[in-house]
Amino acid sequence: MTLELTAKCNFRCPYCYCVWHEYPALAKSELGTDGWKAVLDKCAADGVNDILFTGGEALLRDDLFEILAYARRVLPKAKFSLFTNAGRLDETLIKKFKRRKIHLATSLQGLKTYGAMTGTRRSYKRLLSVVARASELKWPIAVSMTITRANFDEATDMFVAAALSGASTIQVGPVILGGRTAANQELMVSRDEWEEVKQRIRALPDAHVPYTFCDEFICSCRADTPKALLGKWEEKDRKPCPAGKSFGVIGPNGLYRTCLHSLPKESCR
Amino acid sequence: MKLSKKNATLQRVIHDALASGKTLGGLLVGFAATVAGCGERHTPAHTMGRFPDSRYQENAKNENTAEFVTEGVIAEPESAPPQPKSNAVRESQGKEIVLGGKPLPPPSPPLPADLYRVKGGDTLTKIAKAHRTTVAELKRLNGFDDKRANKLVMGEIIQVPLYNPNAVNEDRSKTPSVKGAKIPLKK
Numbered sequence: 001m002t003l004e005l006t007a008k009c010n011f012r013c014p015y016c017y018c019v020w021h022e023y024p025a026l027a028k029s030e031l032g033t034d035g036w037k038a039v040l041d042k043c044a045a046d047g048v049n050d051i052l053f054t055g056g057e058a059l060l061r062d063d064l065f066e067i068l069a070y071a072r073r074v075l076p077k078a079k080f081s082l083f084t085n086a087g088r089l090d091e092t093l094i095k096k097f098k099r100r101k102i103h104l105a106t107s108l109q110g111l112k113t114y115g116a117m118t119g120t121r122r123s124y125k126r127l128l129s130v131v132a133r134a135s136e137l138k139w140p141i142a143v144s145m146t147i148t149r150a151n152f153d154e155a156t157d158m159f160v161a162a163a164l165s166g167a168s169t170i171q172v173g174p175v176i177l178g179g180r181t182a183a184n185q186e187l188m189v190s191r192d193e194w195e196e197v198k199q200r201i202r203a204l205p206d207a208h209v210p211y212t213f214c215d216e217f218i219c220s221c222r223a224d225t226p227k228a229l230l231g232k233w234e235e236k237d238r239k240p241c242p243a244g245k246s247f248g249v250i251g252p253n254g255l256y257r258t259c260l261h262s263l264p265k266e267s268c269r
Numbered sequence: 270m271k272l273s274k275k276n277a278t279l280q281r282v283i284h285d286a287l288a289s290g291k292t293l294g295g296l297l298v299g300f301a302a303t304v305a306g307c308g309e310r311h312t313p314a315h316t317m318g319r320f321p322d323s324r325y326q327e328n329a330k331n332e333n334t335a336e337f338v339t340e341g342v343i344a345e346p347e348s349a350p351p352q353p354k355s356n357a358v359r360e361s362q363g364k365e366i367v368l369g370g371k372p373l374p375p376p377s378p379p380l381p382a383d384l385y386r387v388k389g390g391d392t393l394t395k396i397a398k399a400h401r402t403t404v405a406e407l408k409r410l411n412g413f414d415d416k417r418a419n420k421l422v423m424g425e426i427i428q429v430p431l432y433n434p435n436a437v438n439e440d441r442s443k444t445p446s447v448k449g450a451k452i453p454l455k456k
Contacts, residue, residue, distance in 0.1 A: 091270060111287055128280060129270040136273055160293035161283050166276070205297040 001048045002260060003039065005067065006030055006056040007252040011085045012119025013109060015148055015187050017179040018056070019261060020252070026264065030252040033063040037070050039250055044074040051075070053102075054083040056252065059093070068100060081105060086130045087122065091137070094130075098139035105142040106131070108162050110151035117151060128165040135166025143167035147197050148175045148187040155197045156204060163207035172201065173214030178222060178261045188217065219243075219261035278426060281412065282384065285428070387425045400429045 007020050007027030020027035031039065043051065051071065058064055071080060081103040089106070097104055106127065109117035114124035134141045143162040147155050155172070162170050174194045175187050189197070198213055220241045243259030250256055255264035272280065286293055385396060393404045393413075400407075407413070410428040421427075 125280070125284060126270070128283065129272060132272050132276040132280060133270050136276060157287065157293045160297055164279055164283060164293070164296060204294050207297050 001043055001050065001247060002052045002054060002249040003036070004054055004056065004249060004251050004260075005036065005058045005064070006061050008060045009055060009057040009085070010060060010087050010120075011057065013085075013117060013180065014119060014184045015117070015146060015175040015179075015181045017176050017181065017261060019179055019257075019263065021179045022182050023263065026251050026253060026255070028253060031254045033066055035254055036067045039254060040067070040071050040074050043078075048075065048078065050079045050081075050247075052081045052083060057085055057087065058082055059084050059088040065096070065100075068102060072100065079103070085118070086127050086141075087120075089130050091133055094134045094137055094139055098137060103142070104134065104139065105144065107144040107146065108158050109146065111154050111157055111161060113151045113154065117148065124161070128161055131162065131165040131167055135168075140166055140168035142169045142171065144171045144173070146173060146175050147189055147194065149189055149193075150187060152189055152193060152197065156200045159201050159211070160204065160207065163209040167209055170209055170211040171214065172197070172211065174217055176216055176261070177218045191217070219259060221259040221262035274422065274425065278411065278428070282428060383428055383430070384426050385429045387421045387423055387427060389423050391421055391423075393421065396427070396429065402430045406430060 004018075007018065007030065009016075053064075053068070055061075061067070068080065068082075071078070080101065082097065083105045086106040089104075094104070108114075108124065108127060111124045114127070115121055131141050131143060145155070145158050145162065151158065159170060159172065174189050174197075175181055177185070177188065181187060194215070194217075201211070201213075221243050241259055241261075243262060248256060248258055249260050249262075251264065257264050282296065283293060286296065385400070387396075393407050397404045397407050407427070407429065410430065
């Protein structure tokens, strides 16, 4: 189960997949601490055993550790992960997450393009340092890389930088249609370009880091995607999204969705 | 963020390479084995809303502690993989070998030409001479202060200038001493 604790974010990634960029109503009336505790109670009652806390940027919530502590209390055996843009992640927080056995994941949006791809004036250097420090503290971070037209040329360098900095795993995928990308479709790489990125990464010397590719350009959950766009990027043998079967999402306002890219159908409040 | 000397050097090498317009692929040859297996491996159930369509890890052949992908979700063993005990022989990430309870150092792969792995008995003066540069230049490249310069750590990888690339990539035992070296002169 993925819990989108907040829609607030300190980054402005132009390719952010969060659906509230298209449907702002989803980000209104965010749940408070008690609301999330009630959600966690429901998760415990339903036997959820794997929770990913994300956002927005989950670290912007002042009550994050209160929510995490409650989650651990009601779900003592569940696996917890937290996805963060690492903008606020530091050594103290890494140690806290390690003590609480909360696995970490972040994304490397680019190297020279990091500022443009995060909509900030930040440099990739801090993110790599955070990944390296986490690795030193024996609580490494999984790193996701989203390939856009802007960072296409440095895709292999991003991969190598993440691997050398001690990423526990690396996940690479093309930018997916939805969220802010709906308004920035020029960032989407073509299928041929994506295949080229995969070949370039496969051709690298062994980095001794497990990695996966995601071939998804448009999530099959999005029934509202125009057919013209589907034709442009859709896979020939498109696989159905496992949404709703093996996972689900609860948005900032507490509404249940089957997938990060889908729209709410029913409430779990 | 304060990093260990090894990682600080590594980060500096990455930044310098990018700043000078180089690609990073070559660094994998020299560094991958030194950073691999440095900690517990884990993967959140899914990240960035992406799922590995390929249903398998691309480089699974290299991993025996890697995640297992089932039905589009990366699942992880409930507990951390058991650590090898004494006398156990383990090959993890294809590099780290534990024999008789004592980990053997991973084999040293050849380094890129602008990097040098410090050997026993090395001093900055020796390294500077071997690479036809100055101690000051080595200090500058590696961000050493005066105290740090006297404490080279065996196995540490430092940056060297590219003046004599042939001498850098060779095993030290095969490298002719500076005194006895014959430098070919152009006629």
